[in-house]
Amino acid sequence: MLEKKQHNYEKAVLVGVVTQNQDEDKLQEYMDELEFLAYTAGATIDRRFTQKLTQPDSKTFVGSGKAQEIKEYVKENGIGTIIFDDELSPSQLKNLEREIEVKILDRTNLILDIFAQRAQTSYARTQVELAQYQYLLPRLSKMWSHLDKQKGGIGMRGPGETEIETDRRIIRDRISLLKDKLKVIDKQMATQRNNRGKVVRTALVGYTNVGKSTLMNAISKSDVFAEDKLFATLDTTVRKVVIGNLPFLLTDTVGFIRKLPTQLVESFKSTLDEVREADLLIHVVDISHESFEDHIESVNHILMEINAHQKPMIMVFNKIDDFSYEKKDEDDLTPGSNKNVSLDEWKKTWMAKSKHPAVFISALKKENFPEMKRLIYDEVMKIHISRFPYNDFLFEYFDNEEDEASETED
Template sequence: MLEKKQHNYERAVLVGVVTQQQDEEKLIEYMDELEFLAFTAGATIDRRFIQKLTQPDSKTFVGSGKVQEIKEYVKENEIGTIIFDDELSPSQLKNLEKEVEVKILDRTNLILDIFAQRAQTSYARTQVELAQYQYLLPRLSKMWSHLDKQKGGIGMRGPGETEIETDRRIIRDRISLLKDKLKIIDKQMATQRNNRGKVVRVALVGYTNVGKSTLMNAISKSDVFAENKLFATLDTTVRKVVIGNLPFLLTDTVGFIRKLPTQLVESFKSTLDEVREADLLIHVVDISHESFEDHIESVNQILMEINAHQKPMIMVFNKIDDFSYEQKEEDDLTPGSNKNISLEEWKRTWMAKSKFPTVFISALTKENFPEMKRMVYDEVMKIHISRFPYNDFLFEYFDNDEEESENNE
């Protein structure tokens, strides 16, 4: 598998462009996210380089003057890696590596590297490996750029081309093998989903690092890996959950992200199938993140792409314990102070007026959990009754945690 091990943090710089399609404010948001991605992968960022262009330069992404500025900075400060915010074409990557002579990564390569580090199961590793090879195939020529320095050498060009073609053939064969392997696993997973019978399926969806795994652990009392880094969870986790005495299956899925590489969307098809085949979606939002509205839009866009946008949904605004706003005094001379928002205030915001049932919680402190559990119970019950119209009298809502504490007493 094309995976690299990182033991120490690498020093890197970031590069992005302001274009007609991407203003400076939007770019700063993307660069903040790119820096978090770099940190997750194992890098520390020394500096950001930003350039305003009508569109990215077709040869080197940024202009020649900016390339020279970056080159001088990385040489003077002994920087080993340059990370670009957008996916580079094979020719851009080749030209930049030839010009700057340090490791060049783009957003796609960085995300693939994180996925390679995070994949735990054989299935997830197979998915990531397929995406890596699909990314690498059109960029193979850069691996043999050393042959360009031997112009005119008899026999040099032929062997070089043969070597590249040999590698391409090996990678194409490997891609074909991995696709066949995934088809087999996909069938197995589809069979597993069918064997779950008519039990209501609920899927947690949301942007990466919004607290889905923490919420999964709190609801199902399981031990799913959760960490304050992007893509902490790659492997789909399914747990049987009982609220009151109503059982259902809860699935934790990989987090979404803006500019998600197309290779990953394709290779993680089965993970998305869990979302596509769910009966109810719980859309988790990190309310403390300044770009949470963009995150909601990004998730909704991906749900639309996989035809899952019309499913019943609950909006769960998480991390209210981590949210505060600056409260200004009347005279404008007194420094502002941070103030938390109460649940009653949250319920008067525009978020509470969503067309979907909406609740504000903290998965970490379990604040307002009873209301969220009641909401999940009600929505699952609606689906359950539609399937078993004569069995609804068997179920009665109560809070499991409250009952447990009473029993313990």
């Protein structure tokens, strides 16, 4: 369980189900992630409820007995929020709120709420608001009957509630207006991308909280916001970077996550366009996370969805300073830590033998940065030479602490 230093967090419980498509181990991984999401949003988790079902109950997601157990627990312990690990249908949401009479959130609503908290620019706020309305529209019939008892808090940011009689028309009009607004901004951003000329574009991609922004700061010597929470960065940031004397553009993008809400994929189209139009992807992986292989698969799946999976890619395995191994010999009293894994040993693992060039680093401690910079330089140079085959002699690699980095932000 995550330790909470703050004392003003909302008390919440988590609910998930073991099904034919999701075994107990996988559910626990998702629940761990859901707890981190809840912590990021501002909740402290009091308890987890799980149940084995062939498939989620069509009426209340969990069985009636489990729903009653949850109802009694939240009432006895003063819990104000219940968070479900999967997206609830409008009827499930309505039935649960009628039955338990507390605030009910699902994973999608929770992620949207985090995005609402984290959006800083007008563009990001517009994207989030569109996603919230698209989520809200089919759920209007339920709009919390106990709303007068729930003032503010997680899941309550954003569009707000209106009378059912006019809700649908108002929200459809608002969605149309937001889409038109985003189209205008999309054209502006497309113009910005075109104005960058033929400079090679690279984009940092990866699961949320893998250290992309920390790496961005380290490479470009800039000050992009970075925090040990999910979705610390929403706004796309572009920096001009020079390694050796070879210039290129480096973009920091929003992190991906398993079960990414479809509303966000749609509303964050322009952010994802930065990935689509990049010449080179730098896929950052948190090697210290026990589910990093699933994270790689999730990112690759989203890249395939947006038709960016065939682009040249570099695999950057980050946080080697946080890596710890599990000892198979119980009699071995040596502490498991990254000190037992050298760079030479990392290079002998399957990660180093993937189809994409790979490097192992610590972005926080700038460990093995020379090798990473050299790899990025080599891959950017390949693309540069393909565009300008007659002037590659102008560039010669060198590695020192005086590499330039200037700022241009979207």
